[in-house]
Amino acid sequence: xxxxxTIVFCAVPLLVIILIIVFHKNFVKRQSKYLKNVPGPxxxxxxxxxxDFAVPSHQFFNVIESYINQHxxxxxxxxxPLSSMLIILDEKLIEYVLSSTKIIEKTDQYKYFHNWLxxxxxxxxxSKWKKRRRMLTPAFHFSILDNFLDVFNRVGDIFMKQLExxxxxxxxxxxxxxxxxxxxxxxxxxxxTSVNAQTDGNxxxxxxxxxxxxxxxxxxxxxxxxRLYPLTLNFYRERSAVKVLHSHTDAVIxxxxxxxxxxxxxxEELNDSGTKKRMAFLxxxxxxxxxxxxxxxxxxxxxxxxFMFEGHDTTSSAISFAMYSLANNQRVQQKALEEQIEIFGxxxxxxxxxxxxxxxxxxxxxxxxxxxxxxxxxxxxxxxVNEDFEWENSTFPKGQNLLIIPYMAQRNAKYYPxxxxxxxxxxxxxxxxxxxxxxxxxxxxxxCIGQKFAMLEMKSTLSKVLRSFELLPSNPHQExxxxxxxxxxxxxxxxxSLKKRK
Ligand code: HEM
Numbered sequence: 001x002x003x004x005x006t007i008v009f010c011a012v013p014l015l016v017i018i019l020i021i022v023f024h025k026n027f028v029k030r031q032s033k034y035l036k037n038v039p040g041p042x043x044x045x046x047x048x049x050x051x052d053f054a055v056p057s058h059q060f061f062n063v064i065e066s067y068i069n070q071h072x073x074x075x076x077x078x079x080x081p082l083s084s085m086l087i088i089l090d091e092k093l094i095e096y097v098l099s100s101t102k103i104i105e106k107t108d109q110y111k112y113f114h115n116w117l118x119x120x121x122x123x124x125x126x127s128k129w130k131k132r133r134r135m136l137t138p139a140f141h142f143s144i145l146d147n148f149l150d151v152f153n154r155v156g157d158i159f160m161k162q163l164e165x166x167x168x169x170x171x172x173x174x175x176x177x178x179x180x181x182x183x184x185x186x187x188x189x190x191x192x193t194s195v196n197a198q199t200d201g202n203x204x205x206x207x208x209x210x211x212x213x214x215x216x217x218x219x220x221x222x223x224x225x226x227r228l229y230p231l232t233l234n235f236y237r238e239r240s241a242v243k244v245l246h247s248h249t250d251a252v253i254x255x256x257x258x259x260x261x262x263x264x265x266x267x268e269e270l271n272d273s274g275t276k277k278r279m280a281f282l283x284x285x286x287x288x289x290x291x292x293x294x295x296x297x298x299x300x301x302x303x304x305x306x307f308m309f310e311g312h313d314t315t316s317s318a319i320s321f322a323m324y325s326l327a328n329n330q331r332v333q334q335k336a337l338e339e340q341i342e343i344f345g346x347x348x349x350x351x352x353x354x355x356x357x358x359x360x361x362x363x364x365x366x367x368x369x370x371x372x373x374x375x376x377x378x379x380x381x382x383x384x385v386n387e388d389f390e391w392e393n394s395t396f397p398k399g400q401n402l403l404i405i406p407y408m409a410q411r412n413a414k415y416y417p418x419x420x421x422x423x424x425x426x427x428x429x430x431x432x433x434x435x436x437x438x439x440x441x442x443x444x445x446x447x448c449i450g451q452k453f454a455m456l457e458m459k460s461t462l463s464k465v466l467r468s469f470e471l472l473p474s475n476p477h478q479e480x481x482x483x484x485x486x487x488x489x490x491x492x493x494x495x496x497s498l499k500k501r502k
Contacts, residue, residue, distance in 0.1 A: 021045045024081040031076065031084055034395045038086065040076035041067060048078030050223035057217055057483035058491045064408055073412075080223075085382070085401045089409040093391060095436035097383055097402055098444040104129070107382040107401040112216045116242050118302030121449065122310060131290050132303070133449070139190070139281040140453050146355050147280070148189045148453065152460035153352045155184045158198050159461070160468050167500045171474035173493035174323055179206045179316040185457060186311035190281035191304065193255045195248075205248040208241040209313055213486040215241070249304045253297075256282050281307060307450070313487045314377040315454050319461055320494045321375035322368060324480070326462075327471035327496040329422045332367060339363045340466050349467050349501065358459050364466075366424035368458050372440035374422065379407035379484040381442060406439050407488065472497040 024045040043049050052063050064087070067075060073090040085107075088094055097103050110123045117123055121132050138144070159181040166172045180197040183206060187195045197203065215234045219226070229235055260283070279287065285300045295303075326333040343360050344351040351357075385400040396402075411419045415437045416426065430438075441448035448454070465471070474495035481491040 017046065020081050027082050027084075028078075034397045034400075035076060035086070036394050037392060038074060038076050038394055039071040040078075041070070043078035043081075046081055047223040048080045048083070050079060050221065053221040054223065056491070057214075057221075057485055058481035060221065060484055061407065061482060064405065068408060068412075073414075079401075083401070085403050086396070087403050087405065089405060089412060091409070091415065091434040091437040094404055094409070094439060095434060096389075096391070097404070098436060098439065098442060098447075101445055102386050103383050103402075104444075104446045105384045105386060107384050107403075109220050109382060109401075112219045115238060116212055116245055117306045117309065118298065120302035120306030122306050129446075135288055135290060136281065136284065136303070136449065139279065139284050140449055142452055144280070145452055145456055148456065149353065149355065149358075149460065151185060151189045152457055153464075155181065155188060155198075156461055156464045158184070160464060162198055163465070163469065163498060164500065167469070167498050170497055171476070171478060171495045172497070173495050175316065175320045175490070175494045176203065176206070178320045178323075179203070179312065181461075182312040182316040182319065182457070183308075185315075186308060187252060189453070189457075190307055190311060191252050191256060192259070192280050192282055193252050195252065204244055208244040208248075209309060210485075210489075211237060211241040212245070213313070213489075217483075217485045245305065246301065249301055249308060252308075253282070253286075253300060253304060256286065260286065310448075311450055311453075314450075315457055317375070317377040317487050317489065318368070318372060318454070318458055321488075322371040322458065322462055323465060323471055324494050324496055325371055325374070325422050326367070326466070328473050332422065332424060333466070333471060336364050336367055336462075337466050340463055344467065351467070353460050353463055358456060358463075361459050361463060363424065364459055364462055365455075366427050368455065368462070369427050369438075370422055370424040373410045373416070373438060374420070375482070375488055376406040376410060376440040377487055378440070378442070378448075379488045380405040383446075404439070404442075407482075407484065410438060410440070468501060470499040470501055472499060 024043075028043065041049050041052070044051060053060060055063065067077065067087070068089065073088075074093060075087050076084050077087060078084045088097065105125045106123060113123050119125075119128065121129065121136060124132060159177070162177050162181070163174075166177075177198075180201075180203060183197045184195065187193055187197075195205075197206070215238050218234060219229070224232075282300075282304065285295055285303055288295065326336065339361060340348060343357050380403055382404065383402045385396050385398055385402065387398050389396050409415065413419050415433075436443060441451040441454075474497050478492055478495040480494065483489055483491050
């Protein structure tokens with residue numbers, strides 16, 4: 001009996017491995033039939049190329065860079081024995097993919113978000129995505145953005161007070177403070193409720209977002225079969241993180257429902273001129289219908305979770321890297337400061353930016369663009385091919401996964417001379433170049449819905465920071481350890497030093 005059991009225990013896994021190898025060989029043959037001219041590293045029959053990614057997350061970009069050096073701007077890696085990903089850095093192919101109205105579905109990797117974000121706007125597909133996108137677009141229309149300036153100014157004042165607590169320190173990590181600030185902004189601006197994250201120091205939500213991003217990154221790059229996930233520690237970590245995240249968003253929704261009950265709806269929905277007012281994001285979710293049916297509590301929560309995450313973590317990454325870049329590039333900081341003085345006059349710390357002021361901040365806009373070139377908050381994103389298409393003698397087959405990596409494309413010397421130099425003026429000389437070489441907000445029908453909101457928030461915040469503080473490099477200098485944990489982060493923190501302006 002024991003002998004039989006031993007044979008079964010050995011034979012079954014062996015058979016599975018043999019089958020995987022056979023299927024993998026067929027899959028590779030099929031891929032090379034379609035993708036004739038597409039190079040790539042040789043895959044392992046069980047793990048594909050994933051063993052190369054068994055390194056700390058801040059070394060992922062090194063692996064990708066070494067592939068680019070060997071295989072060029074379009075190459076294929078195997079993210080499992082039976083699955084492959086085409087890495088695209090070529091601007092023309094990026095243009096083809098992102099401008100397509102057909103290639104708008106995300107890859108299966110986005111399913112790792114489902115326990116947390118459900119199938120909200122970021123992860124949904126097909127008609128659900130189309131209807132939700134149509135419904136939510138007015139909440140970020142430029143005509144409503146003016147309403148958010150007061151939030152940026154008010155919450156920004158608290159942020160300045162939090163920064164003041166660190167003035168004259170030789171070195172401190174700005175990222176945790178900026179994360180709490182941007183969480184307060186998105187909650188007040190989009191959800192219409194205040195969570196006072198900065199003053200309460202309540203970072204449980206922010207900590208859980210970090211935990212989830214690290215877990216999803218692990219799962220994305222893991223060579224282990226996803227069916228083994230419930231046996232891992234991450235499975236239990238994810239459960240407790242999701243509990244914290246959902247209880248936070250539930251509280252925000254409940255508070256808003258309570259507020260709506262207590263206010264005069266007629267006044268809420270009309271402008272001073274009596275015309276219909278555009279509703280803020282959460283009001284829109286609570287009051288709108290799709291095909292005549294109101295959204296369920298679950299529908300609402302998945303969108304609140306999605307926008308709360310996308311709306312705060314992306315901007316906190318961008319603002320932190322912009323502050324770091326200003327601290328480490330005094331010429332750029334001086335020029336950006338002079339622009340602020342020109343707009344607001346000499347003693348300008350207390351001034352509150354208006355829309356007209358923000359529009360005048362042309363140099364600051366270049367600084368933000370250059371920050372997002374070197375440090376795109378979303379360092380990569382993917383698409384799935386929905387029907388075969390031809391590209392340079394290859395056929396990209398239906399179902400093929402595509403990965404676009406703005407982080408690598410935007411640091412490529414072919415597109416940007418001296419790519420690692422922080423030089424905002426480079427954007428003054430880009431006339432005639434393909435706009436798809438620069439896609440920090442993605443592009444086309446599935447681009448970032450919050451792009452204009454994000455630009456205003458970043459401008460308003462950096463304007464305040466520049467007028468209040470001199471930003472200096474940390475002492476001792478702290479090297480960034482950049483890692484794509486869904487959002488671009490620095491594993492060594494983002495350290496600078498601050499001196500209050502007189
Ligand atoms: C610096 C700030 C930001 C950057 C760099 C950024 C970047 C991006 C990128 C690259 C995508 C495409 C992701 C993909 O295809 O998987 C995206 C999508 C999205 N972003 Fe942003 N984002 C920023 C700020 C925001 C803000 C402030 C909000 C909300 C207020 C937001 C909400 C979203 C949503 C909901 C999507 C999914 C859109 C869809 O699939 O239709 N983002 N963002």
